[in-house]
Amino acid sequence: MKKEDFLEILRDYLKKGFSEDEINEIVRDYEEYFVDGLIEGKTEMEIISSLGSPKEIANELLSESNIKNESKIKGKDESFFIELKGKFKSGLNKFKVNLNDKEHVKSRKKIEILQVLLTIILLPFAFSIVCSTIGVGVVLIGSLLALVAGTPFAISLINVMPEVKLLMVFLFIAYIGFEILIWQLFIAVVKLEKKLFKIYITWIKTNQLYIDGSIKKEEIEKSEMKIDEKDLEDDKNYKKDGGELDE
Structure with a gap:
């Protein structure tokens, strides 16, 4: 395993x-x-x-x-989001320092640069998505307020013109159905954005864990190298001193 x-x-x-x-x-x-x-x-x-x-x-x-333990039944939409999240996470996991690799220092530096570049590239997109989401949310809230404000007008219109009663009822039901559908879609998109953001933050934290580990390993390797060099130098000096004594 x-x-x-x-x-x-x-x-x-x-x-x-x-x-x-x-x-x-x-x-x-x-x-x-x-x-x-x-x-x-x-x-x-x-x-x-x-x-x-x-x-x-x-x-x-x-x-x-x-x-x-509770068994949870997931809908098709949630399964789609989970699959999308898994692919996103799988792609991010490819960019991770391999501590088993002898060239982990070079790998770490490349990952650090890539992490910074990826963040710089994603920031404008993330900002535009957040702004768009807020804008859509404001529009949806405005549509609800319009529904509330327009209801008394529709009722008064029906009283004045009874012949449009069926039409107004149909439009009212259709509008409510449309609102419910749009709000469900909006909430699903917000949840997806939240999950993707959490995945990216988790990847950053986990990647930093490996970067710190690579730094620690590099320090240990340097320390061991210095010890080996010192032992080699001491061995040379010992042989040199021994040779002089023999003479």
């Missing part, structure tokens, strides 16, 4: 009782175990063996929180 498989299985079991934010925090904590273990020179299998089964970990966390 690989680290990615372990964390994904753990995430699936945690869905039985934890919110998405709580799951992200828990998974990030266990991902930190892997980072620390890799820095210490352990393999992923050794780290997984020390942690135990992801199912047992999830059950223990669920029991500690006194959370009852």
Whole structure:
């Protein structure tokens, strides 16, 4: 089992009782175990063996929180958003420092640059999306106010012109149905934007975890290199001193 498989299985079991934010925090904590273990020179299998089964970990966390497992039925729309979120997250996970790679320092620097560039590129889009969402929300609220304000006028019109009664009732029902449909779509889009934002923030935090781990590993490697150089120099001096004594 690989680290990615372990964390994904753990995430699936945690869905039985934890919110998405709580799951992200828990998974990030266990991902930190892997980072620390890799820095210490352990393999992923050794780290997984020390942690135990992801199912047992999830059950223990669920029991500690006194959370009852509940089966949840997800609709087609939610399944679509989950699939889209998964693809988005999968794409982001490709840009992560590999601590097992000997060239992790170069990889880290590339990821840091990429992270900054990606944030700069996404910021204008994110800002425009947020502004558009707020604008649409204001328009929808205005349409509700128009409905409330226009109802007395429609009633008075029906009293004056009874022949348009059926038409006004039909338009009123159609307008309400349209409002419900638009509001449902608007809420779904806002939820999707919120989820994508959380995924990106989680990726930034997780990526920073690996970047910090790479920095620690680089410091350890430099320290070990200095020790090796010192030992080599001492060995040369010892041989030199020994050779002089023999003469």
